Amino acid sequence: MRVNIGEIARRAGVARSTVSYALTGKRPVSEETRQRIQAVIEELNYRPNAAARALKEGRTRTIGLVIPPASQRLTDMQLGFVATVVDAAARADLDVLLSPSGGEHERSFERVVTGRRVDGVILMEIRLEDDRVTRLRQSGLPFVGIGRTSHPEDMTWVDVDYETLISQCVHHLADLGHRNIALVNRSAELVAAGYGPGHRAQAGFTRAVAQRDLHGVHACCADDAQAGLSCVERLLAEHPELTAIATINETAITGMYRALAQAGLAVPKDFSIAGVAAQHLAENLDPPLTSADVPTIELGARAVELLIQRIADPGSTHRHLLAAPPISLRGTTGPAKPRA
Amino acid sequence: MRVNIGEIARRAGVARSTVSYALTGKRPVSEETRQRIQAVIEELNYRPNAAARALKEGRTRTIGLVIPPASQRLTDMQLGFVATVVDAAARADLDVLLSPSGGEHERSFERVVTGRRVDGVILMEIRLEDDRVTRLRQSGLPFVGIGRTSHPEDMTWVDVDYETLISQCVHHLADLGHRNIALVNRSAELVAAGYGPGHRAQAGFTRAVAQRDLHGVHACCADDAQAGLSCVERLLAEHPELTAIATINETAITGMYRALAQAGLAVPKDFSIAGVAAQHLAENLDPPLTSADVPTIELGARAVELLIQRIADPGSTHRHLLAAPPISLRGTTGPAKPRA
DNA sequence: GATCTAGGTCGAACCGATTCGGCGAACCGG
DNA sequence: CCGGTTCGCCGAATCGGTTCGACCTAGATC
Numbered sequence: 001m002r003v004n005i006g007e008i009a010r011r012a013g014v015a016r017s018t019v020s021y022a023l024t025g026k027r028p029v030s031e032e033t034r035q036r037i038q039a040v041i042e043e044l045n046y047r048p049n050a051a052a053r054a055l056k057e058g059r060t061r062t063i064g065l066v067i068p069p070a071s072q073r074l075t076d077m078q079l080g081f082v083a084t085v086v087d088a089a090a091r092a093d094l095d096v097l098l099s100p101s102g103g104e105h106e107r108s109f110e111r112v113v114t115g116r117r118v119d120g121v122i123l124m125e126i127r128l129e130d131d132r133v134t135r136l137r138q139s140g141l142p143f144v145g146i147g148r149t150s151h152p153e154d155m156t157w158v159d160v161d162y163e164t165l166i167s168q169c170v171h172h173l174a175d176l177g178h179r180n181i182a183l184v185n186r187s188a189e190l191v192a193a194g195y196g197p198g199h200r201a202q203a204g205f206t207r208a209v210a211q212r213d214l215h216g217v218h219a220c221c222a223d224d225a226q227a228g229l230s231c232v233e234r235l236l237a238e239h240p241e242l243t244a245i246a247t248i249n250e251t252a253i254t255g256m257y258r259a260l261a262q263a264g265l266a267v268p269k270d271f272s273i274a275g276v277a278a279q280h281l282a283e284n285l286d287p288p289l290t291s292a293d294v295p296t297i298e299l300g301a302r303a304v305e306l307l308i309q310r311i312a313d314p315g316s317t318h319r320h321l322l323a324a325p326p327i328s329l330r331g332t333t334g335p336a337k338p339r340a
Numbered sequence: 341m342r343v344n345i346g347e348i349a350r351r352a353g354v355a356r357s358t359v360s361y362a363l364t365g366k367r368p369v370s371e372e373t374r375q376r377i378q379a380v381i382e383e384l385n386y387r388p389n390a391a392a393r394a395l396k397e398g399r400t401r402t403i404g405l406v407i408p409p410a411s412q413r414l415t416d417m418q419l420g421f422v423a424t425v426v427d428a429a430a431r432a433d434l435d436v437l438l439s440p441s442g443g444e445h446e447r448s449f450e451r452v453v454t455g456r457r458v459d460g461v462i463l464m465e466i467r468l469e470d471d472r473v474t475r476l477r478q479s480g481l482p483f484v485g486i487g488r489t490s491h492p493e494d495m496t497w498v499d500v501d502y503e504t505l506i507s508q509c510v511h512h513l514a515d516l517g518h519r520n521i522a523l524v525n526r527s528a529e530l531v532a533a534g535y536g537p538g539h540r541a542q543a544g545f546t547r548a549v550a551q552r553d554l555h556g557v558h559a560c561c562a563d564d565a566q567a568g569l570s571c572v573e574r575l576l577a578e579h580p581e582l583t584a585i586a587t588i589n590e591t592a593i594t595g596m597y598r599a600l601a602q603a604g605l606a607v608p609k610d611f612s613i614a615g616v617a618a619q620h621l622a623e624n625l626d627p628p629l630t631s632a633d634v635p636t637i638e639l640g641a642r643a644v645e646l647l648i649q650r651i652a653d654p655g656s657t658h659r660h661l662l663a664a665p666p667i668s669l670r671g672t673t674g675p676a677k678p679r680a
Numbered sequence: 681g682a683t684c685t686a687g688g689t690c691g692a693a694c695c696g697a698t699t700c701g702g703c704g705a706a707c708c709g710g
Numbered sequence: 711c712c713g714g715t716t717c718g719c720c721g722a723a724t725c726g727g728t729t730c731g732a733c734c735t736a737g738a739t740c
Contacts, residue, residue, distance in 0.1 A: 004726055015690045020728055027729090028687060047454040051394035052726035055695050060391065062437070069427075073620065079419060086438055087409075090448045095457065097402070098426055098436045108430045114387040117435065225624040258626050280413065284565040286598050344696055355720045360698055367699090370718060392696035395725050 003044045011044075012037045023048065062095040063307060064118040066109060066132065068125045069102045075223065075250045076278040077294055078124060081146055084300030085122055092308060094119075101132060113139050120311045122146060122303050126157075128194040142310035144303050147196050154318060156306050158299045161324040162197045162248060162276060163204035165292040168327055169246040169274040170208035170216075172290075176244075177336035178272060180215045182235050184228070184247035184256065188220035201248045201276075217242065221252050228255025229262075236263050243336045244272040250281055253289065268334030274327065288330040295325055343384045351384075352377045363388070402435040403647060404458040406449060406472065408465045409442045415563065415590050416618040417634055418464060421486055424640025425462055432648060434459075441472060453479050460651045462486060462643050466497075468534040482650035484643050487536050494658060496646050498639045501664040502537045502588060502616060503544035505632040508667055509586040509614040510548035510556075512630075516584075517676035518612060520555045522575050524568070524587035524596065528560035541588045541616070557582065561592050568595025569602075576603050583676045584612040590621055593629065608674030614667065628670040635665055 009016040014033060021027040022037045029037075040046075054060040065085055068074065074082070089096045097118055101109040112118055113135060121136060126147035133155065136143045145157035152159075166183065173181055183205040185191055191198035202218060209216035217239050221231040231252065235242060236259070245256065256273065265271040267287060275282075279293035302321050309316060349356040354373060361367040362377045369377075380386075394400040405425055408414065414422070429436045437458055441449040452458055453475060461476060466487035473495065476483045485497035492499075506523065513521055523545040525531055531538035542558060549556035557579050561571035571592065575582060576599070585596065596613065605611040607627060615622075619633035642661055649656060 005728095006726075016727080017691075017729075018689060021689090024728080027689090030688060033688080045454065047450075047456075049395070049726050050451075050455040050457045051391045051400065052695090053728075054391035055389070055395050055697085055726080056728045058695075065438075067426075073423070074419065079414065083413070086407075086440055090440055090445050093447065093451075095448065095451065096438045098405075098438050100426055100430055105430050107433065108435065110387070111390075111433075111435065114385065115390040116387075117390045225626075254624060254626055284594060286565075286594055345698095346696075356697080357699075357721075358719055361719085364698080367719090368717070373718080388698095389696050392725090393698075395696080395727085396698045398725075 003046050004049065005046075008037065008040050008044065008046055011040045059119045059311075060117060061093065062097050062118045063089055063304070064097045064099055064112045064121040066099050066101045066112070066121060066123045069100045069105055073223070073251070076281040077250060077296060080278050080280065080294075080296030081124060081300045081303075084297045085304055088301040088304035092304065094304075094308075109135075113141055120144070120307045122307055126196060128196050128199060130194075140314075142307060142314050144307040144310065146299065146303050148320075149196070150194075152320065156310055156318045156320070158303045158306070158321040158323070160197065160276065160294050160299070161200075161322045163200040163207075164324045165204070165276045165327075166201040166246055166248065167204035167208040168292065168324075169276070170205060170214070171212065172274060172327060173244045173246065173272055173333060173336075174208070174212040174214060176272065176333060178214075178244040179336065180217075180239065180241040181209070181244045181246060182217040182219055182239065182242050184231060184235075184245055184249050184252065185218065185220045186249050187222045187227075190223075191220055197248060205246065215241065221249050223249065223251040225252060225255035225258070228252025229259045230255075232256045232259035233263070236260075236265075240339060243339060244274070244333070247273070247275040248277075250275075250277045253277070253281075253285060257285070265339070267332050270337055270339070272333040272336070274333050279328075282328070282330065287332055290327065290330045290332045292325050292327050295323055299323055343386050344389065345386075348377065348380050348384065348386055351380045399459045399651075400457060401433065402437050402458045403429055403644070404437045404439055404452045404461040406439050406441045406452070406461060406463045409440045409445055413563070413591070416621040417590060417636060420618050420620065420634075420636030421464060421640045421643075424637045425644055428641040428644035432644065434644075434648075449475075453481055460484070460647045462647055466536060468536050468539060470534075480654075482647060482654050484647040484650065486639065486643050488660075489536070490534075492660065496650055496658045496660070498643045498646070498661040498663070500537065500616065500634050500639070501540075501662045503540040503547075504664045505544070505616045505667075506541040506586055506588065507544035507548040508632065508664075509616070510545060510554070511552065512614060512667060513584045513586065513612055513673060513676075514548070514552040514554060516612065516673060518554075518584040519676065520557075520579065520581040521549070521584045521586060522557040522559055522579065522582050524571060524575075524585055524589050524592065525558065525560045526589050527562045527567075530563075531560055537588060545586065555581065561589050563589065563591040565592060565595035565598070568592025569599045570595075572596045572599035573603070576600075576605075580679060583679060584614070584673070587613070587615040588617075590615075590617045593617070593621075593625060597625070597627075605679070607672050610677055610679070612673040612676070614673050619668075622668070622670065627672055630667065630670045630672045632665050632667050635663055639663055 005016050009019045022029045022034045099108045099112045120142040123145045126145045128150040148157040148159050221227050274290045277291045282289040282291040345356050349359045362369045362374045439448045439452045460482040464486045466485045468490040488497040488499050561567050614630045617631045622629040622631040
């Protein structure tokens with residue numbers, strides 16, 4: 001049942017190399033022979049064995065996509081990245097090997113990196129100090145980060161400019177008269193582990209707060225609605241002066257809404273909230289969130305594009321793309337109104 | 341820079357085969373030699389080339405996961421399946437090759453199926469009549485469906501028993517006194533294309549409505565919040581007698597909530613709603629949805645398990661798993677109250 | 681008409697692993 | 711001391727492609 005190139009060659013009455021050339025077009029083959037070969041191929045529904053080809057060619061036509069451990073749910077933004085990476089890769093006739101990293105999944109990452117299973121890697125959820133980056137670098141495998149480390153010059157990446165975006169959120173709120181603003185970050189563990197967006201958002205927040213001479217509160221919050229609810233409950237109780245929230249924690253937003261509603265605060269009349277989120281999520285919240293819509297589609301596609309370039313020319317200089325989309329006003333921010 | 345088994349053998353002063361045996365343990369190797377080999381391997385950080393191994397062994401230690409085209413957003417439930425499949429596969433030291441199918445991505449599916457890139461396939465989003473199933477069957481590649489066709493006996497699958505579950509939802513609502521209930525299905529195109537859950541949910545709905553002598557309305561609704569909103573607006577206008585909704589459309593639920601709120605209907609006081617959804621989603625909605633929580637973790641893990649069995653013994657009899665989890669009451673259903 | 685060129689094809693080497701048959705040395709019992 | 715095992719290792723074949731050098735034939739060139 002296993003049909004290989006030798007079988008095709010035999011039935012077509014030619015050498016194996018001729019079949020190969022007919023397929024790849026790397027040397028001319030007479031029209032007549034080509035058609036004979038093609039007929040046999042279609043009759044037997046032959047496709048070259050990917051492993052054999054990979055072995056000889058030294059490349060697998062596959063890229064690795066390293067995602068956060070699957071057990072922890074992906075955020076909407078991460079999901080957007082995965083979807084567009086897969087999409088862009090398929091468009092370039094590349095397959096995508098999914099590899100959860102972190103925790104118990106070290107083996108998977110190792111296999112992908114050192115087993116030459118892929119031609120290159122796209123790395124998500126990068127930490128400021130990230131040993132996966134170190135591993136990839138020393139392995140010589142081309143890779144592109146969605147996110148960047150604290151020394152981002154000597155690697156290729158695309159990233160969201162959380163620092164600027166959160167800063168813009170704060171300025172926007174300040175323009176509306178808010179003086180007491182909280183930043184709801186992602187989980188304390190994630191931030192402690194050196195999660196880049198967490199740190200950069202905090203930096204942008206601190207900067208903007210200082211520039212506008214505001215009072216800022218920083219809070220970490222686990223990635224689920226329940227955590228968002230209790231986090232905002234606590235903030236409201238401990239900081240009665242707060243009138244607005246800026247956040248990068250997509251997953252907790254519905255919980256935040258709930259906490260505000262339970263506290264009798266209407267959005268945006270009594271309380272404002274703005275953030276950085278996937279457009280899809282922001283639009284589908286109730287009410288739709290005023291947010292900087294992260295262009296996951298463009299970033300994901302660009303990441304694949306950059307990776308393809310790196311694979312083609314591993315020595316090329318590193319390129320970067322830092323996205324800072326404008327804030328879309330969707331009505332969750334309004335003039336400041338001191339709380340009762 | 342490329343270190344292969346020959347290099348290891350040379351440095352360790354043994355034959356290549358000996359290195360191989362030391363690695364796989366398929367033949368005894370003296371402790372002394374083993375350690376010498378091991379030392380060299382660690383020094384050079386050697387890992388066997390996956391393509392070469394796959395070529396010789398005839399298997400890739402990789403499974404394919406065929407997902408709906410990436411451009412269309414995955415539902416929470418689908419995302420849950422992907423996550424748990426990846427997780428379970430990693431646990432079994434299998435890699436996962438992601439392949440979007442449908443639309444423009446036919447090539448990707450073909451590559452995966454006929455190029456022997458994978459040892460087996462998990463197929464999501466199966467239609468009642470599905471040519472991908474036909475293709476897989478004729479290719480002889482082991483596969484497991486998450487979902488099933490209209491002739492489900494001769495394939496291996498796990499699935500959610502939408503028919504029973506929606507029927508239970510209707511009975512639950514009828515028990516609460518509701519007499520006029522709508523089923524909000526997924527998109528008309530999806531149902532028209534023979535999307536199994538859509539048809540089976542409709543069948544269960546029709547059955548239960550008949551059994552309890554109710555008045556039932558069936559509506560299709562695209563997979564987003566906006567569509568949910570307009571769908572329910574329309575239902576409320578055209579069918580003023582409705583007091584409850586049963587649904588399998590996860591993505592549209594927030595929109596439905598919004599429509600009810602805009603119509604001045606409180607849930608569950610004035611209007612009830614129940615459905616089939618991923619537990620994570622149901623719990624995080626506001627208010628949390630009374631729903632049959634699909635055990636994505638168990639189903640995903642079982643699908644991988646069944647696939648591993650099929651790969652090991654392709655001739656084994658087909659097994660099935662039909663999940664019908666109990667309904668979790670979360671407070672979106674209450675006694676019927678005729679609308680004003 | 682001899683030489684050159686280009687098209688078309690073949691045969692063999694090669695990619696990096698696994699695996700089978702076999703061989704020498706050590707060991708054993710009789 | 712000899713025949714038979716067992717242990718440890720080696721060499722070669724193999725998986726299914728790609729690719730390089732070589733060869734043959736026709737047609738073009740001078």
